[in-house]
Amino acid sequence: RNVLHWFRSKDLRADDNRALHAASQKAREGAGALLACFLFSPEDLEWHGTSPARVDFMLESLRLLQEQLEGLNIPLVQLTAEKRADKGETILGLVREHDVSHVFANIEYEVDELRRDLDLFERLGGEENGVQFVLHHDQTIVEPRTLTTGAGGPLKVFTPYHKAWLAEVSGDPSLLDTVPTPDANDKSVKSGDLKKLFGQPVPKVPESKQFPSTKDRDRIRKLWPAGHAAGMQRLREFLGDKVQTYAQNRSTPAADNSSRLSAYFSAGVISVREALGAARKTNGGSADFSQSGAEAGVASWVRELVFREFYRHMMAVTPHGSMNLPQNLKFDFVQWEADDEGWRKWCAGTTGVPFVDAGMRQLAAEAYMHNRLRMNVSSYLSRSLLLDYRRGERWFAETLVDWDLCNNTQGWEPSYTVFNPVAQAEKCDPRGEYIRKWVPELRDVEGKAVFDPYHRLSREEFDKLDYPPPHVDFKESKERCIQRYKQDMADA
Numbered sequence: 001r002n003v004l005h006w007f008r009s010k011d012l013r014a015d016d017n018r019a020l021h022a023a024s025q026k027a028r029e030g031a032g033a034l035l036a037c038f039l040f041s042p043e044d045l046e047w048h049g050t051s052p053a054r055v056d057f058m059l060e061s062l063r064l065l066q067e068q069l070e071g072l073n074i075p076l077v078q079l080t081a082e083k084r085a086d087k088g089e090t091i092l093g094l095v096r097e098h099d100v101s102h103v104f105a106n107i108e109y110e111v112d113e114l115r116r117d118l119d120l121f122e123r124l125g126g127e128e129n130g131v132q133f134v135l136h137h138d139q140t141i142v143e144p145r146t147l148t149t150g151a152g153g154p155l156k157v158f159t160p161y162h163k164a165w166l167a168e169v170s171g172d173p174s175l176l177d178t179v180p181t182p183d184a185n186d187k188s189v190k191s192g193d194l195k196k197l198f199g200q201p202v203p204k205v206p207e208s209k210q211f212p213s214t215k216d217r218d219r220i221r222k223l224w225p226a227g228h229a230a231g232m233q234r235l236r237e238f239l240g241d242k243v244q245t246y247a248q249n250r251s252t253p254a255a256d257n258s259s260r261l262s263a264y265f266s267a268g269v270i271s272v273r274e275a276l277g278a279a280r281k282t283n284g285g286s287a288d289f290s291q292s293g294a295e296a297g298v299a300s301w302v303r304e305l306v307f308r309e310f311y312r313h314m315m316a317v318t319p320h321g322s323m324n325l326p327q328n329l330k331f332d333f334v335q336w337e338a339d340d341e342g343w344r345k346w347c348a349g350t351t352g353v354p355f356v357d358a359g360m361r362q363l364a365a366e367a368y369m370h371n372r373l374r375m376n377v378s379s380y381l382s383r384s385l386l387l388d389y390r391r392g393e394r395w396f397a398e399t400l401v402d403w404d405l406c407n408n409t410q411g412w413e414p415s416y417t418v419f420n421p422v423a424q425a426e427k428c429d430p431r432g433e434y435i436r437k438w439v440p441e442l443r444d445v446e447g448k449a450v451f452d453p454y455h456r457l458s459r460e461e462f463d464k465l466d467y468p469p470p471h472v473d474f475k476e477s478k479e480r481c482i483q484r485y486k487q488d489m490a491d492a
Ligand code: FAD
Pocket: 250, 258, 259, 260, 261, 262, 263, 265, 266, 301, 304, 305, 307, 308, 311, 369, 370, 371, 372, 374, 375, 378, 396, 400, 402, 403, 404, 405, 407, 408, 409, 411, 412
C-alpha cells in the first residue's frame, strides 16, 4: 500500500523534513509508493488574512518543491478545499482513491490546526478506513512544552527558557542533526496507476490574494526569491558575513544587518536545524551558543531563533493565544479607542512620527519590516493611539511576507512598555538614514530635526515639508494609555 506525506504551509521543503523522511522510510518498508499532497484552502487564507506576498512565496516555493520531488518520481498533488471544514474529507478522498495505508504530517501548534488533525485522526483510524495518521515534531529543535521549571511546570519566561534551551542543545548536539531527502520512488510509479498524479495544475489564487500588479509581484519576488536553494544561499551569505556584527547592529535598521530569513522559516522552506547546523560550523563546530557581549555574533543570532522556539512553546502552553486572545487575558478588558483617522494614518505611514512612518512604509514597499520598527509601530498603535492591538496584528498578517501566527501574536502581545519613537529613532537610527530612506519628504531635513520635525523646526520650515504634524501628543497619549490599562485591568 502507498504512503502519503501531507505538506502544510509551514514545512514546504524536501530537505530535513521529519515527517516526509519518516514517510519515505515507511514506503520503503512496505514497498509502496510515496505520494505527497498540499491542500490549498481559499477560506483558510481569508480567515487568517494571509498576504498576497506570503501566498505567492508559498506557492512559488511549492512549485519548485514539486519539480524537485518529481525528479524523484514522487508526485506532489495540489488539492483545493474551498472550505476549511472540507480539508479532512479532501484528504480522505485521496487516501481512498490511492490505497494509502499511512498519512504523515508535521504538527502545527495552533488550536484550529490541532483540532483539524484530531478530527482527521479519528476518521482515518476508524474501522472503515484503518489508516494510520502519524504526526511529527519538526518546527523546532526542542519540542514545545518539554522545558520545565524545577517544580515541573512549563517555563513561561524567556530568560530561563533561553538558558534551559542552551543547556539542552549543548548537552545533546544531535538535536541539530538533519534528516536526508526522501528516497526516489520506483520508475513504475510514473507509468502506472499513479501516473495521473504528476504535473497537475497548481491551485488558482483568489483575486483578493493576488498582487495588485505584476510590477508589485516582481518587486517582492526579487526581494524574497522562493525555494529551498535560495533560502540556503541567503543563510550561507549571512553566516559568512553579517553575523559577525549582528550583536552590535541588530537594532540599527539602516544597517539592514539581520538575515532576512523569516519568510523561509515561517513557510518552512528551510529548517531551523539546517540553520543551526550551519551556525554551529561558524561557531567553530561547537553547539554551545551561550557566549554574550558584542563579539558573540552567532550566539546573539541563535538567541533570536530561540525566541521563535519559545513562542511555539508558549502557544502549546497557553493555546488561547491562537484564539484571538492575549496571553495575559486581563488585556482583553481594555476599552480601545475607535480613532479611524489614526488607524488610516498608521496604515499609510502618515502619523507625523517619522520613525513610525518609515517602518510602515518599509512594510508597504517590501512586505517586511525590521524588528526594531515592528516593536515601535506596534507600541504606537496599541499604546499611543490606544487602538485594539488585534487590528495591527491583522494588518501585519495582511501585508507581511513572513507572517507567522506564533511570532506575530506574541510580538503584538499588549504590555505597559510604551516606546518613545523619537528617543528610539535617536538611539537606533542616529544619523536618520533609515528615516530619510523611507520618508522622502524628510530627505533634506538636516541634523536631529529629522526625528521630530514638527517640534524641532520653525513653523515656516515645517509647513514647507508636505509632512503631517503628529496625530497625537506623545506625553499625553502615554498617560492616557497607562491610566486606561490600569483602570480597565483593575475592573477585569
Ligand atoms: P533575524 O534577526 O535574522 O533573526 C533570525 C530568525 O529568528 C528570524 O528569521 C525569525 O525566524 C526569528 N526571530 C527573530 N526575531 C524574533 C522575534 N522577536 N520573535 C520571534 N522570532 C524571531 N516574525 C515572523 O517571522 N513573523 C511575524 O509575523 C512576525 N511578527 C512580528 C510582530 C511584531 C509586533 C514583532 C515585534 C515582531 C514580529 N516578528 C515576526 C519577529 C521579528 O520581527 C522577525 O522575525 C524579524 O524581524 C525577521 O527578520 P530576520 O529574518 O532578518 O531576523
